[in-house]
Amino acid sequence: MLVYLFLVNILTAQTDKVCSSKVVIVEDLNSIDKCKAINDKLDESEKPKRQVFLRLSHLNRRFLRKRKPDSKKVFKAKETVKAISELDAKGIKDNSGASATSNKIIKSKTSTSVFKLYEVDFIPVFKNCGKLVGKDVLECFKEQISIHIQNNFEYPKDALEDEITGKVTVHFLFNKNGSIKIQEVIDPNKDKILSDYTKELIKKLPSFTPATKNGIPVPLTYQLSLDFSL
Incomplete structure (x- = not known):
C-alpha cells in the first residue's frame, strides 16, 4: 500500500511538472x-x-491501420501488369510497351496526389x-x-x-x-x-x-x- 501511494505521488508530481512546462x-x-x-x-x-x-495530428493506431484500397484505375493497371508478367513467364506473349504504359499510369497518379x-x-x-x-x-x-x-x-x-x-x-x-x-x-x-x-x-x-x-x-x-x- 505504501509503495502504491509512493508511485502515485511520483506520477502526480511528474504530471504536474509536465503541465507547467x-x-x-x-x-x-x-x-x-x-x-x-x-x-x-x-x-x-x-x-x-x-x-x-x-x-x-495523429495517433499510432491511425498510422498503423490498413491502407485504403487503390482506385479502380490503379487496380486495373496493376492487374494488367500482373497478367502481362504471367504471360511473359510462360513465353506466350511479350508486350513490354503495355507494361511500361501501365507503370506510367500508376506513377502518374502517385506523383500528382497528396497523401496522409x-x-x-x-x-x-x-x-x-x-x-x-x-x-x-x-x-x-x-x-x-x-x-x-x-x-x-x-x-x-x-x-x-x-x-x-x-x-x-x-x-x-x-x-x-x-x-x-x-x-x-x-x-x-x-x-x-x-x-x-x-x-x-x-x-x-x-x-x-x-x-x-x-x-x-x-x-x-x-x-x-x-x-x-x-
Missing part, C-alpha cells in the same frame, strides 16, 4: 483541460506563464531519425516536431501585450522537394498575430527527406494545433 505535448483536448485544471490549483507564483499546448501519414510507404524522415526503422521512425518524427516547438517557442510579444490567447490549427505539406508549404491556418482571433507566428514556426521545421510511395517522393499533408495560454 512552457510547451506541453498532448494527445487530445481532454489532456489540455486536465492540465489547465492542475495549473488552476497552483499558487500564483507557481502558475506557468506564456504557455502553449501542442497537439499533433498512414497512406505512404515511408513517412518524412528528419535528419536525426535517419537510422531508425518501423515504429521508431514515427516516434522520432513526432519527437522532432515537438523538440522544434519547445526549442523555438516564445509567446508573441504583441499577443502578450494584448493578452491574446486561443487555439490555432495549421494544415501544411511536407513537400516532395523537401520544403514546407502552409495550406491553411484556422485562428478564431480577428487579428492574426497567433496564426502568423504559428506559420513562421512551422516553416522553420528541420530539413527532412520527403515521404515516398511506390518508390516516388510524394507530398504529405499534416496538421497540428497550438493552444496559446497566458
Whole structure:
C-alpha cells in the first residue's frame, strides 16, 4: 500500500511538472483541460506563464491501420501488369510497351496526389531519425516536431501585450522537394498575430527527406494545433 501511494505521488508530481512546462505535448483536448485544471490549483507564483499546448495530428493506431484500397484505375493497371508478367513467364506473349504504359499510369497518379501519414510507404524522415526503422521512425518524427516547438517557442510579444490567447490549427505539406508549404491556418482571433507566428514556426521545421510511395517522393499533408495560454 505504501509503495502504491509512493508511485502515485511520483506520477502526480511528474504530471504536474509536465503541465507547467512552457510547451506541453498532448494527445487530445481532454489532456489540455486536465492540465489547465492542475495549473488552476497552483499558487500564483507557481502558475506557468506564456504557455502553449501542442497537439499533433495523429495517433499510432491511425498510422498503423490498413491502407485504403487503390482506385479502380490503379487496380486495373496493376492487374494488367500482373497478367502481362504471367504471360511473359510462360513465353506466350511479350508486350513490354503495355507494361511500361501501365507503370506510367500508376506513377502518374502517385506523383500528382497528396497523401496522409498512414497512406505512404515511408513517412518524412528528419535528419536525426535517419537510422531508425518501423515504429521508431514515427516516434522520432513526432519527437522532432515537438523538440522544434519547445526549442523555438516564445509567446508573441504583441499577443502578450494584448493578452491574446486561443487555439490555432495549421494544415501544411511536407513537400516532395523537401520544403514546407502552409495550406491553411484556422485562428478564431480577428487579428492574426497567433496564426502568423504559428506559420513562421512551422516553416522553420528541420530539413527532412520527403515521404515516398511506390518508390516516388510524394507530398504529405499534416496538421497540428497550438493552444496559446497566458
